[in-house]
Amino acid sequence: MKRAFVLILLVTALLYYACDNFDDPAIPEINNCSLSLTNAEGIPLSNVWVKVYYSDKKPGFVVDSTFTSVLGKASLQSLEPRDYILKAFRENGEELGATEIVVTSDNTSNNIEWELDVFVDNYTFTVILVDNKDKPIVGRKVELLTMDGGDPVSLKEGLSNAEGKVAFAKTVAGTYNVYVYDDNNTSVFAQIVSTVGAGENNSETFLIQKIYHNSDIVITGFVHDPRGSDSPITGAVSGDGLVHPGQYEYVQLMALKDINFAENNYSVVFTNTTSPTEYGWADGLYDEASKKVYQINLTTGSVSKGQYFYVGGSARAICSYYQLTVSPQLDPGVFWGVDYAAQAGGNGNGAAKNGSGLLGNGSGKSQSSVKKSAPDGIAVFKGINVDENTVPTDAIFFGTSVTYQAYQMPDNDVYSRTNSDTGEQQTLFGEGTNTYLFPVGAQDVGTFIKLGGKVTASEWLTPRSGTVFLFNMKDYPGASTADIENSADCTVFVDK
Known part of the structure; x- marks a missing residue:
């Protein structure tokens, strides 16, 4: 009985000593990354499913995933500083490509620009501005927008040239909002919804009454x-x-x-x-x-x-x-x-x-x-x-x-x-x-x-x-x- 009591005291002392010298575990460092996804022509790739994998352990384990926006942009959240593999997929699951990235502890360096060898049908969409005497309207701001989650997103903008034209090159097939601004280029003067693609005119003419x-x-x-x-x-x-x-x-x-x-x-x-x-x-x-x-x-x-x-x-x-x-x-x-x-x-x-x-x-x-x-x-x-x-x-x-x-x-x-x-x-x-x-x-x-x-x-x-x-x-x-x-x-x- 006495021996058992001594043993209990000894175990208690050891536990107290161990707890007293225990170091709290380190909080893992996590970082965010911004991603810009384009093809070789510089066209943003939208609605692409991007998955993040460890490069050295747990093959096939998805650390994070995201979809790119209409601008080909996405954000990857809460990644430890280390090496990763990114894989891009179409919505139907077809893999488009993979690349290795390094996430650092400095968030300002975690800006990933990824170019995929993917062809995307694209067109030059032209907006023409003329007045009621068929004269070109010069220097007027024109903006091309699309919808993302119900909100308009500006894709491109430009000023009409000496011919009254603004040409938006490499425009992907789809439906867009076209905004034409006033003389001061501060407020929207006129707008229209236009479709770009094969078989479409791929141009809009605005008649601005002078x-x-x-x-x-x-x-x-x-x-x-x-x-x-x-x-x-x-x-x-x-x-x-x-x-x-x-x-x-x-x-x-x-x-x-x-x-x-x-x-x-x-x-x-x-x-x-x-x-x-x-x-x-x-x-x-x-x-x-x-x-x-x-x-x-x-x-x-x-x-x-x-x-x-x-x-x-x-x-x-x-x-x-x-x-x-x-x-x-x-x-x-x-x-x-x-x-x-x-x-x-x-x-x-x-x-x-x-x-x-x-x-x-x-x-x-x-x-x-x-x-x-x-x-x-x-x-x-x-x-x-x-x-x-x-x-x-x-x-x-x-x-x-x-x-x-x-x-x-x-x-x-x-x-x-x-x-x-x-x-x-x-x-x-x-x-x-x-x-x-x-x-x-x-x-x-x-x-x-x-x-x-x-x-x-x-x-x-x-x-x-x-x-x-x-x-x-x-x-x-x-x-x-x-x-x-x-x-x-x-x-x-x-x-x-």
Whole structure:
């Protein structure tokens, strides 16, 4: 009994000693690997089953396995640093090849690029970008995407060349999303789903509608109903005692190139009527008493590309007057002012207004209640000889309803001489789709109609739409050129 007790103590002591000197087992080091799988032509191999085996023990034991993505990419997880064998298989189990790899303790080195001697049917898929005049669209971003697990994955992208083409070489047969970006190459402008493969066109053509114009001068805003007397006779005295320096209605224009008017004449015609005649913009040439139109010729001075300038009444005031104070006046160098109350229109096209306006007013003191019995318009012509068949280079109409078909119209951002849907001619305002009307300002409160839009020397990037801006008439100076040239909703010139 005593001997047994001693033996138990001895075993206990040995166990305690052993446990006290036992080292915890080392935690195995594990690493991850990234894999890129292509064929000899550099085409990514997708949906390939890749298996990992030990190279020196347990033959046939799969350490890890993964499928490659549509980009031929995969990730291998939790591998000890050592030698391995990779084998690649099709989905049907056919082996495609094998290779040896070494996984190191430095994860940054564990990037495996594996090339297999496998042929994959591939094609050159071409995207063609043209505009409505069959001109190539150059420098536009195009992206080719496919779906992986329900999410779009970008495969390739490029910019259209001088022929408007982007060629995606070595594109594997399949179905793809094609994205075409906007002018700034920041947002998707158009997209389509296209199939690539044998028997397919392997190309897509995008028709990008451009809004071309043919005008050196565009209309950017106007004042058709200034507060107070719109078009008083020069020298007339208001009820408050203000001596009027002239008339207050005008149009704001923008030059899209440098112009010397002495060398290259232009003209602007205004309408103010509910019943135009067959002579349209040239009505005053056939009736010397007609006040339906009024022409102002531009034959002196000059403007620079991208510059705002003004044509209208001789007061040259931004927003007419309040009580005894005329609003700030624009410099004669940028304002072609005419005493249209006393003088006949250019070339005799329009009688002196003698108190009536260049443009018609609407009715309604609140903007929401404005009505106008018939639209009125403004047109720009290259040259000063305007007749009933002369086509303006730019024109706009404002009002609340289209009540007639008259006046030759240009091709611009809101009007067209040909109906794009039917191909039929529509040369007059009111015909076909030529019905766009810019807004009318509330009656006698002092408004400026900003037309807005973005324009280059040859096209409208953003069409005009029209915004009513209410001048602050009661606080001198009440308005500045910044209000109508550099604020929100003003027309922007893009020099390209």
